[in-house]
Amino acid sequence: MPLPALLLAAALAVPAGEWPSAGRDAANTRFSPLAQITTANVATLKTAFTFSTGVPRGHEAAPVVQGGTMYIVTPWPNVLWAIDLATRTPKWRFEPKPSAAAQGVACCDVVNRGAAVAGGRVFFNTLDNQAVAVDAQSGRELWRTALGDIRLGETMTMAPLVAGDKLIVGNSGGEFGVRGWVAALEAATGRQLWRAYSTGPDADVKIGRDFRPHYASDRGTDLGVTTWPGESWKIGGGNVWGFISYDAELDLIYHGTANPGPWNPHQRPGDNKWTAGLFARRPADGSAIWFYQWSPHDLHDYDGVNENVLVELPLGGEAARPVLLHPDRNGHLYVLDRRSGEVLSADRYAHVTTTRGVDLASGRLQYEPSKAPQVGKVVRNQCPVSPGAKDWQPSAWSPKTQLLYVPMQNLCQDVVASTVSYIAATPFVGMEVRMYAGPGGHRGEFMAWDPVQRRKTWSVAETFPVWSGALATAGDVVFYGTMDGWFKALDARSGQLLWRQKLGSGIVGQPVSYLGPDGRQYVAVLAGVGGWAGSVVAAPLDPSDATAGKGFAHAMQDLPKPAEPMGMLHVFALP
Amino acid sequence: MSSRCPDALRAVAIAGAFALGVASAGARAAPLRVCADQDAPAFEEAIAQELAQALRRELQVLRAPWRHGFVRKTLGLCDVFVGVPAGFGALMTTRPYYRAGWVALTRADDPAPLAGLDDPRLARLRIGVLLPPGDGAHTPVGDALVQRGAFTFVRGYPVAAQPVAGMLNDLRSGRLDAALLWGPQAAGAGTDLRLSPLPPAGEIDIAVGVHRGDVALLAALQRALDARRPVIDALLDAAGVPRTDR
Numbered sequence: 001m002p003l004p005a006l007l008l009a010a011a012l013a014v015p016a017g018e019w020p021s022a023g024r025d026a027a028n029t030r031f032s033p034l035a036q037i038t039t040a041n042v043a044t045l046k047t048a049f050t051f052s053t054g055v056p057r058g059h060e061a062a063p064v065v066q067g068g069t070m071y072i073v074t075p076w077p078n079v080l081w082a083i084d085l086a087t088r089t090p091k092w093r094f095e096p097k098p099s100a101a102a103q104g105v106a107c108c109d110v111v112n113r114g115a116a117v118a119g120g121r122v123f124f125n126t127l128d129n130q131a132v133a134v135d136a137q138s139g140r141e142l143w144r145t146a147l148g149d150i151r152l153g154e155t156m157t158m159a160p161l162v163a164g165d166k167l168i169v170g171n172s173g174g175e176f177g178v179r180g181w182v183a184a185l186e187a188a189t190g191r192q193l194w195r196a197y198s199t200g201p202d203a204d205v206k207i208g209r210d211f212r213p214h215y216a217s218d219r220g221t222d223l224g225v226t227t228w229p230g231e232s233w234k235i236g237g238g239n240v241w242g243f244i245s246y247d248a249e250l251d252l253i254y255h256g257t258a259n260p261g262p263w264n265p266h267q268r269p270g271d272n273k274w275t276a277g278l279f280a281r282r283p284a285d286g287s288a289i290w291f292y293q294w295s296p297h298d299l300h301d302y303d304g305v306n307e308n309v310l311v312e313l314p315l316g317g318e319a320a321r322p323v324l325l326h327p328d329r330n331g332h333l334y335v336l337d338r339r340s341g342e343v344l345s346a347d348r349y350a351h352v353t354t355t356r357g358v359d360l361a362s363g364r365l366q367y368e369p370s371k372a373p374q375v376g377k378v379v380r381n382q383c384p385v386s387p388g389a390k391d392w393q394p395s396a397w398s399p400k401t402q403l404l405y406v407p408m409q410n411l412c413q414d415v416v417a418s419t420v421s422y423i424a425a426t427p428f429v430g431m432e433v434r435m436y437a438g439p440g441g442h443r444g445e446f447m448a449w450d451p452v453q454r455r456k457t458w459s460v461a462e463t464f465p466v467w468s469g470a471l472a473t474a475g476d477v478v479f480y481g482t483m484d485g486w487f488k489a490l491d492a493r494s495g496q497l498l499w500r501q502k503l504g505s506g507i508v509g510q511p512v513s514y515l516g517p518d519g520r521q522y523v524a525v526l527a528g529v530g531g532w533a534g535s536v537v538a539a540p541l542d543p544s545d546a547t548a549g550k551g552f553a554h555a556m557q558d559l560p561k562p563a564e565p566m567g568m569l570h571v572f573a574l575p
Numbered sequence: 576m577s578s579r580c581p582d583a584l585r586a587v588a589i590a591g592a593f594a595l596g597v598a599s600a601g602a603r604a605a606p607l608r609v610c611a612d613q614d615a616p617a618f619e620e621a622i623a624q625e626l627a628q629a630l631r632r633e634l635q636v637l638r639a640p641w642r643h644g645f646v647r648k649t650l651g652l653c654d655v656f657v658g659v660p661a662g663f664g665a666l667m668t669t670r671p672y673y674r675a676g677w678v679a680l681t682r683a684d685d686p687a688p689l690a691g692l693d694d695p696r697l698a699r700l701r702i703g704v705l706l707p708p709g710d711g712a713h714t715p716v717g718d719a720l721v722q723r724g725a726f727t728f729v730r731g732y733p734v735a736a737q738p739v740a741g742m743l744n745d746l747r748s749g750r751l752d753a754a755l756l757w758g759p760q761a762a763g764a765g766t767d768l769r770l771s772p773l774p775p776a777g778e779i780d781i782a783v784g785v786h787r788g789d790v791a792l793l794a795a796l797q798r799a800l801d802a803r804r805p806v807i808d809a810l811l812d813a814a815g816v817p818r819t820d821r
Binding site for chain 1: 612613614615616640641642643645648658659660662663664705706707708712713714715717718720721726727728729730731733734735736739756757760779
């Protein structure tokens with residue numbers, strides 16, 4: 001099949017050998033146009049070099065590459081390393097020294113999802129809510145902007161997006177009642193240009209006369225207030241901690257909003273707008289153009305922050321319809337027209353019992369009432385689990401194969417009982433959750449999805465949830481890592497395993513590919529197990545406590561302890 | 576790296592505002608390291624002092640924000656946890672030393688205060704409740720409100736942001752009609768406020784906890800609790816704890 005030139009346009013906007021942001025391009029394709037490493041030769045892939053970050057815990061970041069230098073952000077304390085790719089030694093390190101107290105409020109390990117480099121500046125966020133810019137050459141701090149308050153439970157873990165002369169960032173912390181927001185900073189100075197909230201009056205949400213959502217349920221005045229009881233929108237969550245996409249042609253940024261929190265669903269009747277959904281906004285002033293809600297009145301902590309991959313597909317009579325692909329935690333893989341927010345298709349890509357599909361006429365997710373959580377009641381076999389059919393771990397799109405490569409969980413959960421779970425001067429009751437393998441008995445999966453045919457092209461089962469990102473390359477090789485430390489290369493068209501290597505720790509990072517100063521193609525990934533799924537070994541959770549890690553520990557009891565406790569960069573090349 | 580020591584250090588770092596209080600007892604045995612939530616009422620510390628004296632050990636009190644994972648985050652720093660629910664899953668607990676429930680605080684000068692959870696005005700009154708962090712976490716009294724259809728005027732106070740002080744301020748200034756609190760939390764709130772029990776919200780037995788497997792310490796603490804029963808009862812009475820077990 002000839003390479004469709006238009007489909008490559010977004011990928012080609014970035015020089016072929018570079019990987020300047022977590023998603024590589026603003027479309028979040030995670031596709032490298034490099035093709036030295038192919039299905040024919042990948043079996044000979046060897047370690048080129050390694051580098052210890054000197055920091056333990058879950059390494060979820062993408063190592064980003066520009067101008068012969070690689071930039072790595074570690075988990076807290078968020079050390080930024082610059083590595084000269086010619087000498088394979090550090091050029092400098094920058095320590096932002098975030099507050100130690102931030103560790104205690106991070107919900108699911110003290111992760112960071114990577115930096116972005118543009119215009120000679122490296123941008124990243126610290127766990128204690130600072131956006132920082134560092135000179136890419138010298139490692140000198142250019143500016144830092146404090147954006148939130150850890151004392152309220154607010155943190156930042158997301159990878160920033162550069163959109164033109166702006167840096168787009170957002171917060172985490174819905175489980176503490178932190179109100180979600182997305183903000184644009186001036187890339188040159190760090191000055192905040194605008195901030196849009198995910199709940200509250202239209203003015204706060206930046207909903208104005210340009211707002212034209214596709215579905216009637218998203219039209220009305222101040223829905224961010226009226227779809228909540230009383231004033232609970234003020235502590236309603238809807239945080240913006242996922243990857244953000246940008247379509248320069250339509251001049252729209254796309255960002256998900258997280259689950260409504262921290263109330264129980266029963267305590268917040270209503271659709272709880274604008275949580276668990278997706279906004280398209282103008283980067284100039286933040287004004288909302290459209291919104292779509294993946295999970296209205298989110299019952300299962302499904303969030304809405306999974307990545308949106310911007311691609312063009314032959315759909316609905318158009319040869320290259322601008323769409324976005326979104327594999328949601330709720331188990332549906334959505335194709336939306338990214339001009340309008342119209343859902344073109346929403347298909348199950350995992351085992352789902354909690355909902356009965358998406359009604360395309362209203363756009364509405366149909367919940368299965370028997371699987372809804374009820375205080376004090378046992379509810380069994382909820383699939384997918386709260387971390388979803390897939391959590392933050394980003395998928396990759398190959399314009400060559402026209403397939404989306406998706407790292408996944410295959411888990412179900414029982415909500416067994418409500419028990420006193422902790423006491424902050426007053427006893428609180430938590431839902432006791434136990435997660436376990438879904439149908440087939442495996443807990444993870446890596447699959448290729450055809451969004452036009454709306455089906456899996458191939459799929460491989462994995463023992464553990466696949467918590468790493470995916471990487472697609474023009475050599476028709478796709479890469480991902482497993483939580484027990486295997487870094488794998490598969491044939492992009494068949495899913496056949498072509499190569500694998502065992503690393504010193506489990507992999508929850510995002511693999512990337514770049515062209516070295518020597519003109520050779522490299523593949524790089526951070527090992528360092530952790531994150532929500534890996535907290536059973538990264539944090540001292542008691543695996544015999546089935547409900548530790550919000551129930552995830554129960555499904556991860558046999559995850560091996562890493563041989564190497566520190567995060568480690570592994571870089572591979574052909575001999 | 577061995578996990579124990581760095582985790583302990585991290586726990587100290589986590590708390591940020593850890594207060595380390597050392598009380599003198601003149602004993603040579605290793606100090607009894609007692610952990611409690613940073614907002615735990617003062618009588619819990621007085622009870623810990625009684626227990627330490629009975630065990631002839633010096634008391635060290637570590638106060639930190641009790642959040643999800645508190646027991647594991649303070650691993651290596653605490654031997655004893657006071658004021659925990661009996662049967663608390665992460666610990667082994669003694670027999671309870673008191674039982675309490677939830678209460679409503681209203682203004683003493685309110686001519687028509689909230690009359691319990693079955694007050695027909697429940698869904699129309701402005702009611703404050705604590706809001707725990709964590710998806711799916713809730714308070715029994717919050718559930719009781721939901722079951723009675725009260726959520727529109729219920730205001731949640733996130734635990735992260737000094738909720739009790741905020742709630743009492745709002746009650747006194749008239750922004751709330753009632754503040755629903757865990758009984759011991761409401762003890763000693765002031766004479767300008769009226770405290771009334773809310774029996775339908777349930778009760779919880781409160782005990783002393785130790786790490787799993789620390790059987791000898793658990794037995795010693797049980798003996799101390801039994802021996803000092805009258806003193807502990809007096810401390811609870813002096814603090815005005817609205818007990819439901821007597």
